[in-house]
Amino acid sequence: MRIWQWLVGLLISALALYGAIRGLDLPTLWAALRAGNYGWVLPALLALTLSVAARTARWRLLLNRPSGVPFYRLWNILNVGYLVTHLLPFRMGELARVLLLARYPQTPPGLVAMSIVVEHVLDLVAVAILAGLALALRPEAVGIRVLSWAGLGLMGGALLVLWIGAFRPSWAWKLAEGLTQPFPGRFRERLRQEARAALSGLEVLRTPRALAGALGWSLAAWVAAGSQLYAIMGVFLAHPDWLPALWTMTALTFGMLVPSTPGYIGVVQGITVWVMGHLGIPQATAFSISVVSHALIYVYLSVLGALGLWMETGSLQLRFLQRKDEPH
Template identity: 30%
Template sequence: MGAALGGVNAADRSSPYTRTVAVRAWLRRGHVWVGLGGTALFLGLFFWQVDISHFWQAMKGADYIWAVPAVALWFLAAWARSLRWGLILRPVAPLSLRALYPVLVIGYMANNLLPARLGELIRAYILGERYGVGKVQALGTVAVERVTDGLTLVGLLAVGAMFVEMGGVVKALAWANLGLFLGGFLVLSAALMKREAALRFMGLLARPLPAPWRAKVVGAWDAFIGGLESLRSPGILIGALCAGTVAWVLEAAMYYLVGKGFGLEGDPALYLVLAGAANLAVALPSTSGGIGPFEWATQQVMVGAQTSRGVAAAYAVALHGLLLIPVIIAGLAFLWATQLPVWATLEKEEVAQVRDRWAG
């Protein structure tokens, strides 16, 4: 029998009954229903006023040969993202691109399958298990990565807006995210530069907890701040922003190639706006993979560029499918190679505890 985990042995945890109980417990969580509601709302807005026959005609008439180079561009963009993560990790644990690339793809795969961006947690966990990096420190580097991502996407929107007209919804999304990510950058920087004050503040927040738990919370916060060390180096930050920009431009080029399969032409700057808007929209409430907000934002941008709603809807569905399915397959293959099955990774006792707090 496997070692007991939380009173249930490993074999029992993998049984269909135990998984069913776990799924039911998961569905009782409020954030799951908020995500489902968000997806339903945005899919409703997405299909509203769409001629379904026109949609299916566009889906069937597309030239999917363009999907091959398009998907290849995404995996090339993942290489640039791995380079960026390596730069951010350098003050904590210098790791090679060869080490980081599969872990990053696994994280994206998990984000596509699981709610609450649990892929970030899995990335940190695998990094700790395979390379001895502190797991909470690794989460700190992911936080820096997310902030640089947000600022880069807003920057792409700004550049694209110089060449193509943006709708009011896209402009509002850009301004809201600019404030969010600039605020996040300032908070993380302040926590790093004023570390002792940040630890005292966390101690005050944790005061209602029993002393042992309070010490753990403050210790975890201290380790998380340790993962922010890259913010001290202008060189690392500039390098991370440049690598992130290369990644998103490559992804925008992917969107352009998929568009060619649907007979869509237009200013390449349009696809910079699309990359920014669609990927900022996935922060809105939804189920895993940003299903709903991504399609809706993509449709908004393309309709604003004088694409018919039916073709814009077909393009959005095909594009998102190409962003999700190949990454899920590659991520599962990489995860299998690590000998850490998805369920076992999430159900390890220490991961499950953090997972439940992370997901709310």
């Protein structure tokens, strides 16, 4: 990875973190952290677990329920992806998921990669639905309204691209043929083979029942994620509110599309403080919520990822990113 990519991510994270801590009163922050009711962490952990389980179920559906790849393996690989994302920048965890699952002949790299793309589109749809609900309940937040409309525009563009691939596969295939034509023969055929697998990953969009199931799991995952943030708000607020949780979750979803440091350190804090500040939550409280919520997600998913990595590769090293391993 080029050094400039690291520097861009570091700069973005540093600017976001600066925005979060600018003017922050440290004694007030320390007092908020000390006074927290940390019993709320247990329901937050439960909600986080349910969110990952829903995402695993959705991934299995998008992969057409591959034979020989049970739920627990997809759970392991998904969490390994989170672990790698926490350690390396630029969403390298998604590459990790492709490489680990591509060890199985029934899940070729093109299919796995396309399933991840469809995941992101479904995430945008689910978050846009929840953001629209929150906006309808409290329409006076101007900054959040702009964010919601921007999210709807991004969602619409992504859906259009996937619709073309799903319902006009001949168009997509002609494009793939044109893009791969300049490459040498054997490599060109390999690329086209992966393109066919990728297009097969869009079959779920042509099946109303499967599409409804995938969207349902997406909504379940994001409701659980919002519940996790709501529970962490309960650590610091006597009366937590669902609407700030939904809006913050929406902003984080779109904010994490930009490059940053591993684990989105700084970006999470900056976005959380900005959104909650618009909703009247004090800076020290919002920063405390962001730190505890982010730390919980970071540590818990990293532990699950380490366990999954051990179960899948027999090692805690990331050598599989450089070579093709056989399934354990």
